[in-house]
Amino acid sequence: MKGKFLDAVLAAGREARSAVLATEIASGAQLYLDDHGFDGDLQLDDAGRETMRNALRSGRTSTIETAGGMVMIEAFAPARRCFVIGAVHIAQPLVPMLIATDYKPVVIDPRGAWATETRFPGVELTTEWPDEAMERLKPDRASAVVALTHDPKIDDPALIAALRSDCFYIGALGSRRTHAKRLERLAAAGFGENELSRIHGPIGLNIGAVSQAEIAVSIVGEITQVLHRGDG
Amino acid sequence: MSDTAEILDQAARWRADGKGVALATVVKTWGSSPRQPGAKLAVNDSGEFVGSVSGGCVEGAVIGEAQEAIKDGKPRLLDFGISDDQAWEVGLACGGKVAIFVERVE
Known part of the structure; x- marks a missing residue:
């Protein structure tokens, strides 16, 4: 890998931007693509460049065959994040499960008594209102948002943002009735x-979850399903 | 991806320290394989490494080739076929086939 592309991939990741690198296996020649455009000396035809553009959107790594032999199209998606609205009981088992499945959790709760370091050691916490926090942190295509407070004053601004x-996933805790009112x-x-x-x-997935941790499993399961299979 | 970012970050730090660095990347897999295309390993010229490209069955060979790549600068494609029997013998339940691209960071 060219050093300048290594640096470019890392810079894109820090700024929550996607990047794609095409590498011709036989020669090591490379072509880099991000939202600023193409860079590099590997000659790729239109079909190859289109595969790179698609990978920028999908985050999928693949290989294509070209006149110069096999080319690896490698996608570097920005780090996945999950915005957890409500530093509530259920968020406590949810946060470590999110970390284990490669999300960076951000817990948002304007009620200072809930969003404490004692309850969420080592986790990014903010007592901003959700609309302010999300304006600052800007959820992107690699983000999930879960609203857990049951309180429309807190959940609704988060859902609106x-x-x-x-963001690829939005979920809101509450019964069918609560949800119907929320949609109204x-x-x-x-x-x-x-x-x-x-x-x-x-x-969450309908797995008969009863305890807080089981509900967290059903939420992480649903986020995973939407991430890999899409909605519907 | 956070995993990949950490590996690339370490590669960049080694490079900034003036070390020779190579990257190994899973290009393709057939059958059951523990790591997906894009999975990475970074190696420096002292043999230190971060990341993984298999469940541990081919890392030793990959690190050796990566150190050769640091010396000669030639990219290489390594093919590993791991039979279920071999997998059983080394205590890994992988099996399957994996192609790994090894390149020096220039």
């Missing part, structure tokens, strides 16, 4: 049916 972002409020705030269908509610 999530719906306005490209968000519809009144101007969101259409298609947009609201992005919200998974009640949150």
Whole structure:
């Protein structure tokens, strides 16, 4: 790998941008792509460049055959994040499960008594309101947002910010009735049916979860399913 | 990806310290394989490494080739076929086949 592409991939990752690197296996020649465009000396035809553009979106690594032999198309997706709204009991087992499955959790709860270092040791915590925190942290295509407080004052601004972002997963805790009311409020705030269908509610896979940790398993399971299989 | 970022970050630090560095990347897998395409290992010229490209069955050979690549600068593609029997003998339940690209960081 060319040193300048190594540096470019790392810089893109730090800024939550995607990058793609094509490497011709026989020669080691490379072509780099990020949102600023192409760079490098590997000659690729239109089909090859299209594969690179697709990888930039999908984050999938693959190989293609070209006149120069095999070319590896390697995608570097930004680090996955999960915005956890509510430093509640269920967030305590959820956060370590998110870390184990490669998400960087950010716990957001404006109620200072909940979002404490004692309850969430070593975790990024903020007592900003969710709309402020998410404006600052900017959820992207590699982000999931889970709303866990049951309190519309806290959950709704988070869901609104999530719906306005490209995040790949949105989930909200609460019964079917609670969720129906939530959808009414968000519809009144101007969101259409298609947009609201992005919200998974009640949150989590239907695995009969009872305890807080089991509910956390069902949430992480659902996020994983949407990440790898897409919605629907 | 956070995993890959850490490995590349270590490669960049070694490079900044003036060490020779090579990267090994899983290009393709067939059958059951513990690591997916894109999985990485970074090696320096003292043989220190971070990351993994298998469940541990081919790392030794990959690190050796990576050190050769640091010396001669030639990229190489390594093919490993791991039979279920071999996998059993080395105590790894991998099996399958894996192609690994090894290149020097220039």
